[in-house]
Amino acid sequence: MSRPELQAPPEIYYGDVESKKYTNNTRVQQIQADMTYRALELLNLPEDEPQFLLDIGCGSGLSGEILDEAGYTWVGVDIAPSMLAEEVALEREVEGDLFLQDIGQGFGFRPGSFDGAISISVLQWLLNAETSHPTSSPPHRLTRFFTTLHSALRNPARAVFQFYPTSDDQVQLITSIAQKAGFGGGVVVDYPNSKRARKVYLCLFVGDGGAQVPRGLEGD
Amino acid sequence: MVRLITHNLLACHAKNCNTNNFPLQLKDVQVEQREAEFNPDFLRGFMPRIEWKALVEAAKQVGDTSLPLEQPEMLDDEFLKQLHHVLLEIHIDEGALVCPNCGHVYPIMNGIPNMLLAENEIG
Ligand SMILES: [Zn+2]
Numbered sequence A: 001m002s003r004p005e006l007q008a009p010p011e012i013y014y015g016d017v018e019s020k021k022y023t024n025n026t027r028v029q030q031i032q033a034d035m036t037y038r039a040l041e042l043l044n045l046p047e048d049e050p051q052f053l054l055d056i057g058c059g060s061g062l063s064g065e066i067l068d069e070a071g072y073t074w075v076g077v078d079i080a081p082s083m084l085a086e087e088v089a090l091e092r093e094v095e096g097d098l099f100l101q102d103i104g105q106g107f108g109f110r111p112g113s114f115d116g117a118i119s120i121s122v123l124q125w126l127l128n129a130e131t132s133h134p135t136s137s138p139p140h141r142l143t144r145f146f147t148t149l150h151s152a153l154r155n156p157a158r159a160v161f162q163f164y165p166t167s168d169d170q171v172q173l174i175t176s177i178a179q180k181a182g183f184g185g186g187v188v189v190d191y192p193n194s195k196r197a198r199k200v201y202l203c204l205f206v207g208d209g210g211a212q213v214p215r216g217l218e219g220d
Numbered sequence B: 001m002v003r004l005i006t007h008n009l010l011a012c013h014a015k016n017c018n019t020n021n022f023p024l025q026l027k028d029v030q031v032e033q034r035e036a037e038f039n040p041d042f043l044r045g046f047m048p049r050i051e052w053k054a055l056v057e058a059a060k061q062v063g064d065t066s067l068p069l070e071q072p073e074m075l076d077d078e079f080l081k082q083l084h085h086v087l088l089e090i091h092i093d094e095g096a097l098v099c100p101n102c103g104h105v106y107p108i109m110n111g112i113p114n115m116l117l118a119e120n121e122i123g
Helices: A016-024 A026-043 A062-069 A123-127 A138-152 A168-180 B040-049 B052-061 B077-089
Strands: A052-056 A073-078 A097-100 A114-120 A153-163 A184-190 A199-206 B025-033 B090-098 B105-109
Touching: A026 A062, A026 A114, A026 A153, A026 A199, A052 A062, A052 A138, A052 B040, A062 A073, A062 A114, A114 A138, A123 A138, A123 A153, A123 A168, A138 A153, A138 A168, A168 A184, A168 A199, B025 B052, B040 B077, B052 B077, B077 B090
Parallel strands: A052 A073, A052 A114, A073 A097, A114 A153
Antiparallel strands: A153 A199, A184 A199, B025 B090, B090 B105
């Protein structure tokens, strides 16, 4: 099967049937949960301080459940209405507020709203142009996304994205636009030599100038 | 599922709508009360982020007049409990958020605001 983001835009690909398949598949759930825990680890939030987080592409609420468990207050955005629909996300009774939003159109959150942001398996969707309109080009959408996200975060803060790039050029495009939007940081690759376990995270910093990009995990 | 905490952070993001685009006006809203765990540390940490006037006004629009008009300096438990209720226990289920500047209407259905913009509204 070809990669989902090449088949159709997410709001169409994740129609009702695919949404249910996606959230009911326990192996997918386990991988999603593991990546969420790893993203939280990379977020490196101060311990024992309540935090207000943004979950980008919160989908069915899998990551939201983990944020609830960890005691974080959060807001989630997703473009696929079915992923947010009552029978999926609301049924999970997650605590966070949910928004139907195309992240490529940017956010309207006031400056300094969030202590951090996480995003699991979403960023690659911004690499596909859906129409020929200039605001649909991947660079335009990435710029709008990273600029408004940078402003919505506090200083210092981090944003961590697990994503599935298909080429180094894609990684280059994403990181260069994030840098232009004001972010520091870079890419973390876990298990780089394992075909099965390899995972790519973009770990971005607002402020926090001296911070090093965390090291990826080694082994298989 | 939109609470006033989130409403207090949200401005209009339509193209060229940069001034007078906050707070979004609540229109024809239906609200529901749902209990949430009281976390005074979270509230204390969050206080500096609140636009107080906008919060008092939004609370009034959904029928809650418990907050003082000025943001108090003394954060005693009684005040924090009122703030907790207003920020985290009042959920907007239906209605709309309307931009005071450009008039864009963000409808709320099943507790989820639709923030999607038309192509000509994208910045
Ligand atoms: Zn507006």
